[in-house]
Amino acid sequence: PLQPTPAATHRFVPYTTKKAATKSRTEILEHAKLAYLNVDQFKQLQRLVSEYGEGNWDLISGIMAIRAGDLQKNWRGYSVATVITRQWTRGEIEMLALCRAIGVCCRTTAKLIGTKLPLQCRRKTIKHSDCLPATSVHCPPNGPMYLVTAQQQPSSSLAISHAFGLQQSQGQIEIDQASLAIAREIVNRHTCPHSSGVSHILELAHRALPAYSQQTVNMCMLAILGSHPDYESGQQPPRSLLSAPPPFVKPLPVVPQEVAEETGDESMPDDLHRWSTYEIAVLTEYVEQNQGKKSWKCLATRLGTKTAAQCCNKYRSLRRYRKI
Known part of the structure; x- marks a missing residue:
């Protein structure tokens, strides 16, 4: 060669x-x-x-x-015969939404989908017109278990429009009661702070449910993980890692708060948008001590009553009217 x-x-x-x-x-x-x-x-x-x-x-x-x-x-994980597509199908968007709901990384999501790259999974934006699956497990009295998907519009209220049963013939999922019990047992047993993550759980599910296709098992396990208490917050379970202590921040000297004047700059108890004399004094002293390397987030943390954007806008206003 x-x-x-x-x-x-x-x-x-x-x-x-x-x-x-x-x-x-x-x-x-x-x-x-x-x-x-x-x-x-x-x-x-x-x-x-x-x-x-x-x-x-x-x-x-x-x-x-x-x-x-x-x-x-x-x-790693791809070959010359791998087919990567640019357009997103509805099933791929549902798989992406399920992975994002439980905090799966883009590399693992790409492996689960099979036809997308990690960069595509990271950059894909789920639009308001796309229906996100809010999955749950439906148990009919007689017959097989169905994984029921409730189509939920990504609006502010996240209202559920309707629910429909999934059938395996149309790219949907149908799991019997014994297999679903095995899947739930795998999730409950291996979901803990010291577990290896979603990839390890999916590998165990593929070995335990060889009768179903890989995509069917992935969708079922992601749906069960989405309803698990440790994954409902949108992130994977926390791991016991040793973190460094926070850096020491030198506190600013306390400036005595003056009596409110009738100038319009002082803050009333119920008005959080106005600035008091004390807050303006802290802002002025912080700017004088940190010329060229100001951090509005740090100043907002020290004040406790203002956001970083409010601190930045107040500083620009004082500069505009030559008060600082």
Whole structure:
């Protein structure tokens, strides 16, 4: 096979993209992160892998101007025969909504969908015209178990329009009672702060339910996870990680609050939009102490009664009228 030249390898391998070619090597290594590929880049990668093989990552990296490590990580789980589509079908949007509801990352979501890349799953916006599935399990008295999906419009009230049963023949899900009990047992047993995440639960479900297709098992497990108490908040269960203590922030000196004057700048007890003399004094002193590196979020935290946007707007107003 064709081997890359030393010049091409030295030129392109340290860089993430072509835009980073003007930066130094140290700056690239400090700030380089895994860059997901778009559809055009992935199809180009498929053509190069089919032409040069999966072992020539340095050569492919020199041609695409992307780091070899990023190419290998983006290629993991895909092959030359993988079909990636640009248009989103209704079933793919429902799968994306289920994954987002329980906090599944974009890489795992792309693997579950099968025809989308992680970058597509990250950038996809679910519009107001799309119906989001609010899933629950319906148990009829006689017969199989159905996974019932309630179509819910993504409005402010999230009103449920109607519910319908799912049938496996139309891309919908039909699970019998024994299989559904097994799926629930897997979720209850392996959902804890020390679990390996959604991917591990789905792998166990695929082994326990071999009679159903992979997409059917994924939809069923995601629906059950969505109704689990640990996943209802939209994020995966918290893990026991040691976090660093918060940095010490030097408190501002206390400025005595003066008596309110009839100037319109003082705040009434029920009016949170006006600024008191004390708050203006704290803002003025903070600006004098932090020239050039002001953080309105930090100032809002210290005040406790104003937001970062209010602090920024008040500072601009004082600058406009030359009061500061």
